[in-house]
Amino acid sequence: MIWVIHTLNGVSFGILLFLLAAGLSLIYGLMKILNLTHGSYYLVGAYIGSTVIATTGSFILALIIAPLVVAVLGAVMERFFLRRFHLDELPQTLLTFGFLFIFADLSLWIWGGDPIMLPKPAMFSRSIDIGGLGYPTYRLLLIGVGLLVALILWWFQERTRVGAMLRAGVDDAEIARAMGIDVSLLFTLVFAVGALLAALGGVLGGPIIGAGPGTDFDVMLLAFVVVIIGGLGSLRGALVGGLVVGLLDNFGKIFFPEFALFTIFVPMAVILSFRPTGLFGRG
Amino acid sequence: MRRYLPIIIVAIAIFLALPYLLPTYYLSLSTKILIFALFAMSLDLLIGYTGLASLGHAAFFGLGGYVVGLLVVRGQVSEWIAFPAGIILATALGALFAVLALRARGSYFLMITLALAQVVWGIAFGWRTLTGGDDGLPGVKRPTFFVSLADENSFYYFVLLMVGLSAWALFAIVRSPFGHALRGIRESETRMLALGYNVWLHQFAAFVISSAFAGLAGALFVYNTRFVSPDVLHVVRSAEVLIMVILGGVGTLLGPAIGAAVIILLEDFISSLTQRWLLILGIVYVVTTLFAPRGLVGLYKEHFSRNRKR
Amino acid sequence: MIALAVDNVTKSFGGVRALTGVTLSLNEGERLVLLGPNGAGKTTLFHSISGNIIASSGRISLFGEDITQLPPDARARLGLARTFQITNLFAQLTVLENILLAVCGAQQLTFKFVRPLSAYDDIQRCAQALLEEWNLADAGDQLVRNLSYGEQRQVEVVMALSGAPRILLLDEPTAGLSPAETLRVVEMVRKLPRNMTIVMIEHDMDVAFDVADRIAVMHQGRVIAEGDEAAIRGNKQVSDIYLGVE
Numbered sequence: 155m156i157w158v159i160h161t162l163n164g165v166s167f168g169i170l171l172f173l174l175a176a177g178l179s180l181i182y183g184l185m186k187i188l189n190l191t192h193g194s195y196y197l198v199g200a201y202i203g204s205t206v207i208a209t210t211g212s213f214i215l216a217l218i219i220a221p222l223v224v225a226v227l228g229a230v231m232e233r234f235f236l237r238r239f240h241l242d243e244l245p246q247t248l249l250t251f252g253f254l255f256i257f258a259d260l261s262l263w264i265w266g267g268d269p270i271m272l273p274k275p276a277m278f279s280r281s282i283d284i285g286g287l288g289y290p291t292y293r294l295l296l297i298g299v300g301l302l303v304a305l306i307l308w309w310f311q312e313r314t315r316v317g318a319m320l321r322a323g324v325d326d327a328e329i330a331r332a333m334g335i336d337v338s339l340l341f342t343l344v345f346a347v348g349a350l351l352a353a354l355g356g357v358l359g360g361p362i363i364g365a366g367p368g369t370d371f372d373v374m375l376l377a378f379v380v381v382i383i384g385g386l387g388s389l390r391g392a393l394v395g396g397l398v399v400g401l402l403d404n405f406g407k408i409f410f411p412e413f414a415l416f417t418i419f420v421p422m423a424v425i426l427s428f429r430p431t432g433l434f435g436r437g
Numbered sequence: 438m439r440r441y442l443p444i445i446i447v448a449i450a451i452f453l454a455l456p457y458l459l460p461t462y463y464l465s466l467s468t469k470i471l472i473f474a475l476f477a478m479s480l481d482l483l484i485g486y487t488g489l490a491s492l493g494h495a496a497f498f499g500l501g502g503y504v505v506g507l508l509v510v511r512g513q514v515s516e517w518i519a520f521p522a523g524i525i526l527a528t529a530l531g532a533l534f535a536v537l538a539l540r541a542r543g544s545y546f547l548m549i550t551l552a553l554a555q556v557v558w559g560i561a562f563g564w565r566t567l568t569g570g571d572d573g574l575p576g577v578k579r580p581t582f583f584v585s586l587a588d589e590n591s592f593y594y595f596v597l598l599m600v601g602l603s604a605w606a607l608f609a610i611v612r613s614p615f616g617h618a619l620r621g622i623r624e625s626e627t628r629m630l631a632l633g634y635n636v637w638l639h640q641f642a643a644f645v646i647s648s649a650f651a652g653l654a655g656a657l658f659v660y661n662t663r664f665v666s667p668d669v670l671h672v673v674r675s676a677e678v679l680i681m682v683i684l685g686g687v688g689t690l691l692g693p694a695i696g697a698a699v700i701i702l703l704e705d706f707i708s709s710l711t712q713r714w715l716l717i718l719g720i721v722y723v724v725t726t727l728f729a730p731r732g733l734v735g736l737y738k739e740h741f742s743r744n745r746k747r
Numbered sequence: 748m749i750a751l752a753v754d755n756v757t758k759s760f761g762g763v764r765a766l767t768g769v770t771l772s773l774n775e776g777e778r779l780v781l782l783g784p785n786g787a788g789k790t791t792l793f794h795s796i797s798g799n800i801i802a803s804s805g806r807i808s809l810f811g812e813d814i815t816q817l818p819p820d821a822r823a824r825l826g827l828a829r830t831f832q833i834t835n836l837f838a839q840l841t842v843l844e845n846i847l848l849a850v851c852g853a854q855q856l857t858f859k860f861v862r863p864l865s866a867y868d869d870i871q872r873c874a875q876a877l878l879e880e881w882n883l884a885d886a887g888d889q890l891v892r893n894l895s896y897g898e899q900r901q902v903e904v905v906m907a908l909s910g911a912p913r914i915l916l917l918d919e920p921t922a923g924l925s926p927a928e929t930l931r932v933v934e935m936v937r938k939l940p941r942n943m944t945i946v947m948i949e950h951d952m953d954v955a956f957d958v959a960d961r962i963a964v965m966h967q968g969r970v971i972a973e974g975d976e977a978a979i980r981g982n983k984q985v986s987d988i989y990l991g992v993e
Contacts, residue, residue, distance in 0.1 A: 188544040235723070244490055245726050247547060248683060251492075251676060252722025259716035371672055375555040378548040386544060415559040422552065423537055430540040612863035614856050614870075621848045624837035631797065631835075632852030633823035633910070642858070 159287055160404060166293040168400020169300030170359045174373060175380040175392035176307060177351035183387035184344050186243070187236060190250040192352050193374030194257035199224050199353025200365035201265045204272050213275030221353040228349025229342050237341070254370065262367055269366025272357065296358055303351070307389055376403070379418050383425050385435020394433060452597055456590040465661075468593045470701045471600045472657045477681040477693035478607050479650035484679075485688030486611060487643040488623030492547055492675055493554025494651055496534065499670030501527035501652030503561060506574045506665035511567070516580030520656055527652020528645055530557070535644035539637060551672070558670040573666025577659055586660075596657055603650055607690060610646065619643055676718065677704075684725050686734030695733060748810065750775040750944040751796070751914055756805030758795055758968075765791045767968045769805070775913075778936075778945045780955040782979075783965035784988060789948045790832055792965070793916050796946075797829045798822045809914065824855070828912035830903045832919050832948075838892040842883060842902055845891055846874045846909055853910025874909075881905045881935065897928040904935060915939070917947040921954055933957060964988075 174196060181189050202223055203216035210216075231253060239245040274292045281288035311317040355373075356365065363369075376399060384395025399418055406417025425432060456464055480494045501523040508519035538549045561568045568574065579587040586592040610616050618639055621629045626636050659665045668674065677700060685696025700721075707717050729736055751773045758766040766788050773779055781789045794800040796807060798819035807815045814822050837845050847864065850873050851857060865871065878884045883898075883905060891899060904920055917936070921929045929951065936958050939945065949955040955962060962979045964972040972982045979985055 182544065186544070188547055235727075238727070243543065245730060247490065247492075248679075248722055248726045251679075252719045252726065255673075255676065255715045255719030255722065257719075259713055259719065262715075263713070371555070375552055378552045382545065382548055382552065415556050415563070419553075419556045422549075426537050426540050426549065430545065432545075435545075609863070610860050612865070613861060614851050614859045614864050614867070616860075617844065617848060617864050618851065618857050620840060620844075621837055624839055625835055627799065627819070627831075628835045628837065628906075629848070629852070630799075630819040631823055631829055631831075632849050632906070633820050633855065634852050634857060635820050639857070 164401035164404035166296045168397035169297050171380050171400050172393050172396030173351050173355035174377040177348035178377050179387050179392050181348040187246050191253045193370035194254050195224050195349045195352035196356040196373045197370040199356030200360045203357035204270050217357050220357050221350040224353035225346040225350040229346040232342050232345035269364050271364040272360030274361045379422050385432025388434035391434035461589050464589050468596050470698045471596050472654050473697040474694035475600045475603050476654040476678050477697045478690050479647045480678050481682050481693040483647040486619045491550040493550035495670050495674035496554040496557045497527040497531050497648035497651035498655035500530050501655030502659035502665050502669045505656045505659050506577050509577050510574045523656035524652045528649040531645050531648020535641045562667040575664050577663045686732030689734045692732050692734035748775045752808045754806040756802045759803045773944050776942050778960045780959035780962050781948045787965040788968040789965050826913035828907040829916035830907050834899045836891045841888050843887040849906045849909035850874050897924050914944045919948050
């Protein structure tokens with residue numbers, strides 16, 4: 155029965171990773187930007203969430219405010235900085251890299267160097283009985299919310315015009331405009347949504363893995379591994395990759411605590427050898 | 438090259454005279470600058486000449502340093518073995534990274550280099566029993582290669598010699614047929630394939646050469662500070678060397694060396710004022726990308742050079 | 748001697764059939780022109796021959812050697828050269844540097860790390876000679892990206908010639924050129940040694956009939972007609988396609 159618990163842990167962590175990878179993939183799929191600031195959005199989301207909870211005591215408010223604030227940050231970053239280097243890969247990477255450090259240091263300055271752990275919402279702080287063992291309901295909430303988000307994103311991608319564009323990976327402004335879509339607004343919105351998802355992950359993940367200096371790098375690494383395995387630009391890849399990495403990371407820590415990173419490194423290397431663009435990637 | 442001979446001679450003279458011109462603190466800083474100049478030039482070979490933007494170059498730098506540190510501190514091994522071992526193992530890691538990363542291009546390549554480097558960092562950080570984890574390994578004694586290099590002057594000359602020879606080698610490589618082939622690959626892989634070049638093999642070779650020099654720089658770094666910690670492998674290190682290349686001027690070799698000097702001096706200056714080095718680094722990134730994408734050498738060429746030919 | 752043999756080559760991309768049962772054969776020194784409307788599969792066929800695409804089925808051989816599965820660089824080393832439909836040069840390098848790379852590639856002078864390229868006198872002379880032969884000597888020091896479109900197309904062809912290839916694939920060399928520039932390209936092709944086998948994709952009928960020994964017409968991934976000028980002009984299927992399309 156303990157294995158059910160371990161599996162649930164891996165799945166809930168995997169869902170968290172999915173939220174991150176989905177945002178990264180979304181941004182890349184449309185704009186071909188590899189957003190190195192993604193881990194920072196997670197971190198800042200978690201920090202803002204903790205501040206909101208500390209001042210208002212409401213987890214729900216944190217869940218709403220933090221992602222929105224970070225979404226605005228993302229929108230500003232896209233609109234005023236990344237926009238200038240449309241399709242020019244290296245400058246975009248350098249810019250997001252630069253912002254990664256700016257956010258890292260500013261967060262350190264504002265919130266200090268002690269790692270934080272967000273408190274669980276009152277309604278989900280209990281455990282339920284699974285085969286004789288207690289399992290935190292919060293993790294089940296995480297899985298639920300994550301799947302809900304996955305569903306929303308899937309519906310959006312499959313059933314809307316804009317979604318069709320995203321699926322096609324169209325970055326040709328002419329075609330998009332011909333379809334009646336305001337391209338510059340779309341870019342900003344998509345980037346903002348990507349950032350929002352990362353920050354949502356930060357708040358949701360806060361009670362489980364917390365946040366502190368260095369979390370942005372750790373989270374970015376995990377998101378990259380998920381996307382390398384699952385494929386950039388694919389929602390399915392983000393989900394599958396997320397679950398794979400979540401489970402591997404979890405079981406890796408159980409069996410090889412000192413070499414946990416190897417358990418994600420090896421599958422990553424294997425995927426690279428056979429499918430360099432990931433399981434569902436478009437290359 | 439003939440044209441620059443007088444400048445080169447003057448520069449060499451200044452470098453040789455430095456220990457007599459500077460107080461110890463600044464001589465030590467100069468040693469550090471030389472080491473990072475080599476590190477940056479090695480990355481430029483990969484980015485500027487071959488067109489492969491790697492975000493994980495610190496892995497080779499750090500491994501070179503860690504091998505030296507571990508062998509000297511834990512293994513009590515002679516520097517005659519430890520020093521070359523650092524370079525050789527860093528090169529081996531470069532070969533491994535190349536085999537994995539070259540399966541991909543573009544953004545995947547960026548992610549993979551970053552991810553692989555982070556994994557190496559994670560190992561150094563997590564394997565406390567071997568590496569001392571976060572605390573690092575102090576007590577890396579300076580080597581004795583015929584003479585003791587324990588004092589700052591001697592060590593400076595040693596580093597000057599190593600970096601000088603390496604720079605000479607890199608400049609030669611870049612002017613050689615191989616170097617030209619790398620540029621062609623940077624411009625168009627398909628065109629190079631159509632001309633009969635084994636593109637993958639060239640990229641692999643560039644990776645290996647680049648990692649070898651980075652490993653050398655790392656070994657020198659650890660000898661310089663007499664200490665090794667996971668910081669030497671961290672993303673921030675990769676970011677620092679990357680901005681040195683960009684700020685100095687991608688694809689010029691000299692530019693990154695100048696960039697190294699600028700960043701090291703800036704860091705030294707900033708750290709005396711505030712703890713906010715990461716913030717400054719980030720700002721330098723943003724400002725350089727927005728206003729000087731071709732770096733300082735690029736700016737010089739645009740505004741001051743009479744000779745507009747590349 | 749059969750220089751190039753394409754034997755029942757098929758290429759599918761997922762569900763899309765780009766080439767179906769293409770069979771062509773060229774003797775050494777022959778000039779074949781490929782005609783056909785857009786989307787007929789001409790460039791796909793070129794890619795299959797040069798190795799940028801690997802054929803799904805069938806066999807391609809170069810002077811008797813099976814090259815079907817070989818990567819592009821291996822085929823180039825066997826004496827195959829090509830130009831690209833979209834100019835594919837080293838934009839940030841000078842014209843001379845472009846030609847030097849082509850010459851070095853042809854002579855397989857590459858894993859040399861010590862002496863500077865400028866010290867290899869024979870390579871330098873070879874490149875200079877090529878520039879002079881094809882009237883590009885003045886442009887030698889110019890960055891390729893600063894050249895006019897017509898000049899770039901010229902360099903594209905000279906690059907392919909740098910290695911004295913046995914087989915040359917020219918993908919729409921006159922596309923987008925002025926009449927004067929087109930004439931220059933045609934003269935270039937005429938000047939080429941008679942033992943060089945050439946396959947050329949063309950849209951300009953006059954150029955095609957001028958240069959070709961034989962013509963093959965492609966349509967929807969197949970070769971639908973093959974023969975000399977008279978045979979093609981008289982072919983009803985061909986005129987249907989062209990009249991229907993234009």
